[in-house]
Amino acid sequence: MDKVILNRMMFYGYHGLFPEENKLGQRFTVDVELMADLKPSGTSDNMNDSIDYGQVYQVVQKVVEGEAKDLVESVAEQVAQSLFQAFDLLKAVKVYIDKPGPPIPGYYESVGIEIYRERQDYD
Structure with missing residues (x-):
């Protein structure tokens, strides 16, 4: 599958x-990989x-600068849903959200979550 990728x-x-x-x-930093057929645009x-x-x-x-959520997982899910609503060509999406310096005990550079969704997940 072809991809449009936005990093960091x-x-x-x-x-x-x-x-x-x-x-x-x-x-927060966000990476997204949007899977779609890019042959038509390439041609x-x-x-x-x-x-x-x-x-x-x-x-x-x-989404990320919008309504506060308790869980980064909820933010990622809303990002995925919003991307499917915005782009009819989108077949699948991978969303990675990185949260630098989380306020939890211990020493961390960051914590993050990644989800993968396909259009049929929302049909």
């Missing part, structure tokens, strides 16, 4: 279980036959 998009959000996370917020050289990177960024930004 950075956003500021207020997601987490702890009150300080909801109050102070923190940085036509027409953006209408592909998935616009700028629009992908805007969709992800709206």
Whole structure:
């Protein structure tokens, strides 16, 4: 399957279980792999036959910088759902969300979650 990939998009959000996370917020980085048939756009050289990177960024930004969620898993699920709603060409998506410096005991560079969804998961 062909892919459109956006790496290390950075956003500021207020997601987490702890009150300080909801109050102070923190940085999140997001990677997405969007699976679609890109042969038509490769042949036509027409953006209408592909998935616009700028629009992908805007969709992800709206979710991550939007309503606070307790779990990063919920954020990722909403990102996936929103991408399927925005792009008819999208067949499957992988979403990775990285949360640097989580406020939990121990020393971590980051924690993250990754989900993979197909269009039929939402039919």
